[in-house]
Amino acid sequence: MSDICEKLSIREAGSSDYDEIMKIGEFLYGFDFVASMYHQYLTWYHCYVGIIEGQIIAFNAGKIVDGGKTMITSGARVKAKLQGQGIMGQIIKHIVKKLRHISPELEYDCLTATSETTSEHEDKILRNYKYILKQINCDICCKRTDFNTDKINPNIGNDIQEIRYNRLKEIFYSPTSQWMFPDHRIVADWSSYRLLEENIPSLLERFGFWESGHLQSTVISVAETYVVKDRLNYCLNFYGSDSMEIRNHIAFHIQRIPEFVTTKCDDIMLSMLFPEYVQNPGQYYELFKSNCNDKAGQYAGELRLYERQL
Template sequence: MAEELTCRRATLEDRQAVVNILTAFGGRDYMPDQYSNMIQDPYFVGVLGELRGEVVAFAGAYVINGGTTMMTKGSRVKEGLQGRGIYGRLWRYLRDTIKDRAPGLKHEEFSCNTENPMFKVPESQRKYSELYRTPINVYILRREIISKLPSDPCIHVQEIGMDELRRILTDKDLSSILFPRRLVINWHVYFPIVENVDVIASLEPYITRSLSPGRDKSSDLIIFGVWFQSTDHLAYNLDVYGDANNVECIVEHLKLHAFKAMAVSDGEIRFMVFAESKLLRPIDVACQQLHTIPGQFFSTHCVAVVRDVETE
């Protein structure tokens, strides 16, 4: 069946056809809200597969790490057609399309949840190697409480822009403290290098940073917020890096992100928090101080994986 597949670049006009391929994440898929942004992003390449004129598969990737890595996102195949070689054919078309603009392409990375079918296969038989996994914790904001919090900014916690992020990544000592393995923002996996700043900027993240006065670089805390509108709530992803010793500081960070989320959406807001183990307890205490309600996600961890692009 893969031989019958017609592959081509995806366009804005294909949005509904791609959304209709399948219902993902229990109906809480990001694709309906994010498809247009992804297709218009200069660092993203989207392709689709057609059978007899019907769109049955989609694959996409961001070109990151100075053109050496394709970070796949949003890929899907229509139910009933999975396991027939369609995705493999489409993925190779995507890889070759990206190679035309990034001849130094070497790796594919992506992040997924632990319900991904790859984890049903013995590790020795998987095409991908695991980079790391991060717990996912969900907190539901109580708008009536957040709206009553003082909005006066804490002088030690501030919103920062791309110029400041570029400066942080240029400072190798600070960058290695904050991002010792990878920099993951909104399930996107990056090397913490300056070459990725423009790619990150295309996500339009809301970034807060703090440095406790009189302390060294190890007291830095930085939180990236990126969101999308799901069917019944605003999913606000928070990726947290840095110092785990100051709960009050974490509270101030989360307040700013809560105010930002409330400015974006009038409905229910769910923080999805991704952080190293050392940060989980302080973040949980901070969320309790903000009177959030513990929520649930259908998976417990975000997992980042990698493979050589020539292995397919």
């Protein structure tokens, strides 16, 4: 344990800690989702702060999924000048200890990281974690004033249906899930959930699920929206390889974006994640440009999933 960790104390985070947590540093280029969803995080997760000399210098949030078998974390951060000294490792150990009081059968710790993080730290990650899978990330940004849906056929998406509890359970345990969901997992909000009925309530509490393909799903999209500062983030995860159906889902969700835009939103970001088996995901950026805004900017990368046995 480093000298700095000897000074570290850890406690549960509360609503009054918001301002100090936001001062830990700027994350995700200033568009930190925890900033807009902090109070929901206190409900969704078990949240903890790290404190040194009376100041909050770190934060992480842990949650039990997979019927008590797995811990997922979200929103982790440490002050820049204190990174690399083992602080987050101590906080994760603390969260594991606390969550084991709730779920003694806790067995796995799941980690997701962007391609930028893994390019610098993957050797270190692989000392403790096993690589599971990756998804392709495509973010598209534009100004609200440049966004329109006039070129999209309003009839697109008529066969796309929202998925409810019983239908999602049916999909999870169907033969289709074997090829649709790599490693028998679904990724939402950069977190991995095994295809278990126990995960369905928390998934449906936060995300919208949509399917096309009539009696047998060919494509499923998972949607979440939130506003960070002056930007609407519309986040989508796709499952299925039918490119025409994926295009229909994207067009369907693009048509829904105006429902969530407020006068506070100057920018719109459509963030899409695709399983590795989806061919040429860049084509869907071109779909957005040609139908909504030819000035839209694009970011492409990867999200990697790791897991370790505790």
